Amino acid sequence: MVKIKIEKVTQDNETNKKEEPAKNYDETYQKLNKEIASDDKISISGQPVLNVGIVGHIDHGKTTLLHRLTGIWADKHSEELKRGITIKLGYADLIIRKCSCGKFTINQDCSVCGCKTKEIKQISFVDAPGHEMLMATMLGGAAIIDAALLVISAHEPFPKPQTKEHFLALQVRGIKNIIIVQNKVDLVTKEQAIEQFKKIKEFVKDTFAENVEIIPICAQQGANMDELLCSLNKLPAQQRDTTSKPVFLIARTFDINKPGTKVANLHGGVLGGTLKKGKLKIGDIIEIKPGIEIKKHNQTIFKPVETKIIGLVAGGKKLNEIIPSGLIAIETSLDPVMTKSDALAGCLAGLKGTIPEITTKIKMKPYLFKEISLNEKEKPVAIEPLKTNEYLLMSVNTTTTVGLITSARKDIAELNLKIPIVPNIGDRIGIARNYSGHWRLIGWAELIA
Numbered sequence: 001m002v003k004i005k006i007e008k009v010t011q012d013n014e015t016n017k018k019e020e021p022a023k024n025y026d027e028t029y030q031k032l033n034k035e036i037a038s039d040d041k042i043s044i045s046g047q048p049v050l051n052v053g054i055v056g057h058i059d060h061g062k063t064t065l066l067h068r069l070t071g072i073w074a075d076k077h078s079e080e081l082k083r084g085i086t087i088k089l090g091y092a093d094l095i096i097r098k099c100s101c102g103k104f105t106i107n108q109d110c111s112v113c114g115c116k117t118k119e120i121k122q123i124s125f126v127d128a129p130g131h132e133m134l135m136a137t138m139l140g141g142a143a144i145i146d147a148a149l150l151v152i153s154a155h156e157p158f159p160k161p162q163t164k165e166h167f168l169a170l171q172v173r174g175i176k177n178i179i180i181v182q183n184k185v186d187l188v189t190k191e192q193a194i195e196q197f198k199k200i201k202e203f204v205k206d207t208f209a210e211n212v213e214i215i216p217i218c219a220q221q222g223a224n225m226d227e228l229l230c231s232l233n234k235l236p237a238q239q240r241d242t243t244s245k246p247v248f249l250i251a252r253t254f255d256i257n258k259p260g261t262k263v264a265n266l267h268g269g270v271l272g273g274t275l276k277k278g279k280l281k282i283g284d285i286i287e288i289k290p291g292i293e294i295k296k297h298n299q300t301i302f303k304p305v306e307t308k309i310i311g312l313v314a315g316g317k318k319l320n321e322i323i324p325s326g327l328i329a330i331e332t333s334l335d336p337v338m339t340k341s342d343a344l345a346g347c348l349a350g351l352k353g354t355i356p357e358i359t360t361k362i363k364m365k366p367y368l369f370k371e372i373s374l375n376e377k378e379k380p381v382a383i384e385p386l387k388t389n390e391y392l393l394m395s396v397n398t399t400t401t402v403g404l405i406t407s408a409r410k411d412i413a414e415l416n417l418k419i420p421i422v423p424n425i426g427d428r429i430g431i432a433r434n435y436s437g438h439w440r441l442i443g444w445a446e447l448i449a
């Protein structure tokens, strides 16, 4: 059921011009949306139970929504703050709480009845950039998520290019659990929002997301957050394969030391990402591949890195052992210089001796979309088959690389990659083609050799 209550309404001139944000949406949206079975049973352990990506077109309010939910402003880099856009993947954790009166909240005390609320689920979020030039970053983020919030501005024509492209990217990555939020409903009338709702419904018809819940919100003012929390709570927890050899996907790497820290107090290099399978514990010796990029004469080579796990953090807690669940930070014994500024982002980590050899030559089976919209005004154009000698942008797990097609047959393409990958047969690769200087997602491929 969709109820709208406005918490902490800011007195904003622009918002006062229109109807109160999201007012009276209750019954209409209740009818329009289908109820999804509730899943309140998951208990809180040390780790968040799933990773949710926040995706969608530029400026539709993804980072604002994450801030509203978690209190964390994920845009931290000076360039991001200066330009007001997300450039790198952002992270934040959320604890969903529920009151005995049924209200979902992030607060300790219920705003309806004043009772103490209980923690019921912890979720990690990955905030993706919406800028069209940052598609590869978005795809890398999509490699580490289990579910997604697709943010759509109610104040813009639907669908915008990256609304479509990110939706396709979720499909490419096989992410089926999604929630659509119609943001900025404070800027439109209820009729306009419902008009767009119908267009969204039409857009998802006959796709994997046909029965997706669509929730009207105003991230800026925190309207309808309890309904969104209720929907997030219904998302199933991440599948947990704890018996396979561990594979950790590295999405970001950091030097967490403040300038001027004494050597004795220095933290080792930190790897941020998610454990796809297996378990890892403090003291494990891990290898990181492809590893460090070294330029020698005119050549670039990659050298695997070996290190020891000295700390594990998930959901803000220090842990001794981790299983596949939520976003995790691994502190290593590496010199932090080696992990500074995402130096090892895109790599894979596992126990020493268990990660396959890296390669720059691959074979893949492509699955291309039928057509692509190259701009908002013109009709979509057909996607041509892959061609020999063409360059593709490829997204394999969290790695982004460029591949030159050396042979393109009907079902199989062979490529030479600029940046090597760790080949796991069966991996899904997102593929993008260059149209007038822009990499655009055209489909996906299965790695076969």
Ligand SMILES: Nc1nc2c(ncn2[C@@H]2O[C@H](COP(=O)(O)OP(=O)(O)OP(=O)(O)O)[C@@H](O)[C@H]2O)c(=O)[nH]1
Pocket: 056, 057, 058, 059, 060, 061, 062, 063, 064, 065, 084, 085, 086, 087, 128, 129, 130, 131, 183, 184, 185, 186, 187, 217, 218, 219, 220, 221
């Ligand atoms: N009126 C209104 N403005 C909003 C709302 N949510 C976000 N905004 C504004 O929209 C602008 C863009 O918000 P962001 O959260 O940075 O958008 P984003 O989707 O993260 O953008 P990228 O990361 O660059 O793709 C900011 O000026 C926000 O204040 C909302 O609910 N109502």
Ligand SMILES: [Mg+2]
Pocket: 062, 063, 064, 075, 085, 086, 127, 128, 129, 130
């Ligand atoms: Mg953003």
Ligand SMILES: [Zn+2]
Pocket: 099, 100, 101, 102, 103, 110, 111, 112, 113, 114, 115
């Ligand atoms: Zn209550």
